[in-house]
Amino acid sequence: MTQRFQAPRGTxxxxxxxxxxxxxxxxxxxxxxxxxxxxxxxxxxxxxxxLFEKGSGDTTDVVxxxxxxxxxxxxxxxxxxxxxxxxxxxxxxxxxxxxxPQPVRLFTTHPMFRYDRPQKGRYRQxxxxxxxxxGSPDPLVDAExxxxxxxxxxxxxxxxxxxxxxxIDDPEPRRTYVERLKDYYRPHLDxxxxxxxxxxxxxxxxxxxSKDERDLPLxxxxxxxxxxLSAPAQEHHDxxxxxxxxxxxxxxxxxxxxxxxxxxxxxxFEITPLDDERAQSTIGAGGRYDGLIEILGGPPTPAVxxxxxxxxxxxxxxxxxxELPAGHRIDxxxxxxxxxAHAVAFRLGGELRAAGIATQLGESGRSMKSQMRSANAASxxxxxxLGEDEVAAGTAVVKRLDTGEQxxxxxxxxxxxxxxxxxxxxxxxxxxxxxxxx
RNA sequence: GUGGGCGUAGCGUAGCGGUUAACGCGUCAGGUUGUGGCCCUGAAGAUCGAGGGUUCAAAUCCCUCCGUCCACCCCA
Numbered sequence: 001m002t003q004r005f006q007a008p009r010g011t012x013x014x015x016x017x018x019x020x021x022x023x024x025x026x027x028x029x030x031x032x033x034x035x036x037x038x039x040x041x042x043x044x045x046x047x048x049x050x051l052f053e054k055g056s057g058d059t060t061d062v063v064x065x066x067x068x069x070x071x072x073x074x075x076x077x078x079x080x081x082x083x084x085x086x087x088x089x090x091x092x093x094x095x096x097x098x099x100x101p102q103p104v105r106l107f108t109t110h111p112m113f114r115y116d117r118p119q120k121g122r123y124r125q126x127x128x129x130x131x132x133x134x135g136s137p138d139p140l141v142d143a144e145x146x147x148x149x150x151x152x153x154x155x156x157x158x159x160x161x162x163x164x165x166x167x168i169d170d171p172e173p174r175r176t177y178v179e180r181l182k183d184y185y186r187p188h189l190d191x192x193x194x195x196x197x198x199x200x201x202x203x204x205x206x207x208x209x210s211k212d213e214r215d216l217p218l219x220x221x222x223x224x225x226x227x228x229l230s231a232p233a234q235e236h237h238d239x240x241x242x243x244x245x246x247x248x249x250x251x252x253x254x255x256x257x258x259x260x261x262x263x264x265x266x267x268x269f270e271i272t273p274l275d276d277e278r279a280q281s282t283i284g285a286g287g288r289y290d291g292l293i294e295i296l297g298g299p300p301t302p303a304v305x306x307x308x309x310x311x312x313x314x315x316x317x318x319x320x321x322x323e324l325p326a327g328h329r330i331d332x333x334x335x336x337x338x339x340x341a342h343a344v345a346f347r348l349g350g351e352l353r354a355a356g357i358a359t360q361l362g363e364s365g366r367s368m369k370s371q372m373r374s375a376n377a378a379s380x381x382x383x384x385x386l387g388e389d390e391v392a393a394g395t396a397v398v399k400r401l402d403t404g405e406q407x408x409x410x411x412x413x414x415x416x417x418x419x420x421x422x423x424x425x426x427x428x429x430x431x432x433x434x435x436x437x438x
Numbered sequence: 439g440u441g442g443g444c445g446u447a448g449c450g451u452a453g454c455g456g457u458u459a460a461c462g463c464g465u466c467a468g469g470u471u472g473u474g475g476c477c478c479u480g481a482a483g484a485u486c487g488a489g490g491g492u493u494c495a496a497a498u499c500c501c502u503c504c505g506u507c508c509a510c511c512c513c514a
Contacts (some may be wrong), residue, residue: 006505061512065439083514112514117439119508128514195511211510260513270514282514309514337472370467372474380474387472401474 010116010124012311020324021314026109028155029129036148038105038131043087045111049079055086055296057262059202066114080113083261084130084307085289086296092134093298103136103303109310121280121312129284129313132305134293139236142267142288142304143243149271149284149306150249156313157322160274161283162250166226166257167237168205170265171291173230178204180223188218205258224255233266240267259285263292267304273316283316284308331358331382331422333375337368338388345386348396348414355415357422375401382421384414 007013014022030040049069056063068080081087088106091097097104108130116122131148133141146163153161168174181204189197193212200207208219229237244251251269259268268287286306293301332352336345342364352359360378362371368385375383385397385406396414399406400421409417 009505066512114513116513117511118506122513126514198511206512280513285514307514312514333474335473367467368472369469369474374474376474383474385473389472397473399473404474406473 008124010118010122012123012125016328017326018314020326021317022310024156024324025129025152025310025313028152029107029109032148032152032155033105033107033131035151036105036144038107038148041088041091041106041108043081043084043091043108043110046078046080047087047090049077051086051090051296052079052082055089055263055292056083060260060262062114062260066116068113068115081110082114083112084108084110084128085132085263085292085305088130088132088305089134089293089296089298089303092301093293093296097134098299098301102134103141104134105132106134107131112307119280121309121315123311126312127310128307129310130305130307131286132303134303135301136304137290137302139239139267140243142236142240143247145286145304145306146240146244146251146269147247147249149286149308152308153271153283153313153316156317158283158313158316158320160320161271161316162252162274163244164254164257164270164272165240165244165251166254166268167229167233167266168225168258168264168268168287169229169233173233174225174265177223177225177228180228181205181207184222185218191218203260206260208256208258219256225258226253226255236266259287263289263295265290269306271308273319276319280312281316283312328379329358330360330375330378330380332360332384332418333371333378333380333382334359334361334384334386335368335371335375336362336364336386337371338391340388340391341386344391344411348384348386348411351415352418355419357415357418382418384418 033040049067052063052067058064062082067082070078070080072078087110088108092104092106109127110130111125111127113125116124118124129152131145133145146165150163169177182200185192185200185204185207189200191214192200192207193210193214195212196207196210196215199210205225207215208222208224210216210219226237241251241253254270257268257270264287266288268285270282270285272282284306285308286304288302288304290300290302293299293303334345334349336342345361349359349361360374360380362374366374368387372383380401383399383401385399390396390408390411394411395408396411397406397408398414398417398421
């Protein structure tokens with residue numbers, strides 16, 4: 001048992017039964033992003049590790065303790081993508097997208113890797129829908145990416161979620177804010193939880209979203225970033241709010257919202273379920289990162305974007321009671337009994353498939369009953385029966401599995417007849433599901 | 439990295455010191471002459487996560503390890 005291979009910790013197989021969810025999500029992402037003028041980009045699964053060390057910030061947890069880094073045979077220092085934004089910015093620079101019409105709108109679905117302890121909604125490999133708008137400082141595009149993400153969820157049947165919106169200002173005013181925050185906490189350091197004492201040194205902003213009871217009293221009176229914004233950031237934030245109101249997005253300004261990546265400025269947001277207090281319930285998050293492209297060696301280029309975890313979206317869909325049946329359904333199932341029928345069956349199968357008809361063959365040598373059972377299990381619409389008699393007569397028996405009626409027809413007419421029977425009721429094929437009424 | 443729960447056939451479970459480890463679902467095969475779904479019968483499938491210990495006897499008790507799930511940190 002222990003000798004048998006298992007998927008590595010924190011990874012998972014997406015089995016056929018779950019594929020409809022993946023398909024629904026990627027389709028929704030493709031369709032909605034198209035409506036917003038996005039184009040698809042695909043970046044490599046691994047990049048130079050330095051891209052993330054510089055871009056995401058080498059003191060962030062994502063880079064410092066979670067990145068899958070390795071050296072290849074040529075001694076290159078590489079990393080499995082831990083997050084998408086720096087990779088897309090790299091592509092923007094590498095391909096001179098600054099000379100495309102601005103802003104550039106890109107989306108992708110991409111696997112992400114983080115060496116983390118797995119738990120519900122957290123995996124070492126997960127997949128994100130990622131959207132970025134590069135080259136615009138306009139607060140309206142902040143609102144636009146939020147709206148876009150909202151619409152994707154809406155299409156997928158996710159209802160009870162809320163946008164938590166915050167602003168962490170620009171780097172300069174944020175530095176003075178962080179000093180104020182530290183001044184506020186400094187006299188009370190010994191009352192804080194050990195985690196928060198560490199946060200005080202490493203990432204003071206995180207003090208604001210501590211869940212530890214010992215930190216709650218102080219948290220209340222702490223200065224909040226959204227309440228002390230610089231004038232330009234305030235104006236920006238107000239405009240994002242107004243735009244979201246104009247399109248009826250359910251959002252709240254969350255003064256405690258901070259994000260773990262260094263490159264964010266001004267707008268930050270998360271979308272979370274309203275009725276789920278779990279830790280990993282955030283299904284999508286993002287923000288503005290006007291400084292990132294410059295950090296990566298490019299010209300100052302304002303940009304905004306988000307990532308949303310497909311695995312978490314699926315969990316949320318299921319919590320919302322969205323059920324997608326497995327779509328396995330076959331049009332025709334060829335039952336062939338005698339040795340003389342095998343080759344005929346095989347050729348007919350090829351002809352049917354060439355005509356666009358999903359066709360499966362029974363297993364050679366199995367009894368007719370067994371093959372009919374297989375036809376049923378495959379949710380076939382038609383069974384095509386080939387025995388010694390039919391082969392000798394140059395005919396086939398075509399049987400509808402829903403009504404049970406059947407007819408003997410000339411071999412030469414089988415493809416046309418099957419095509420007609422199948423196209424007569426296209427819905428049944430499209431819907432799939434293999435449901436049986438009993 | 440820290441803390442807690444759980445590990446019995448493909449899946450879900452029962453058994454919690456004592457003869458060949460049970461049940462449901464699933465799989466395969468049958469239920470007479472070439473016909474599915476329901477039903478019936480049968481079969482295959484488990485070194486009871488691994489290693490060690492206690493005992494006349496261990497799936498059942500103890501220890502270690504591994505795996506998994508949940509929470510913290512952090513994140514989608």
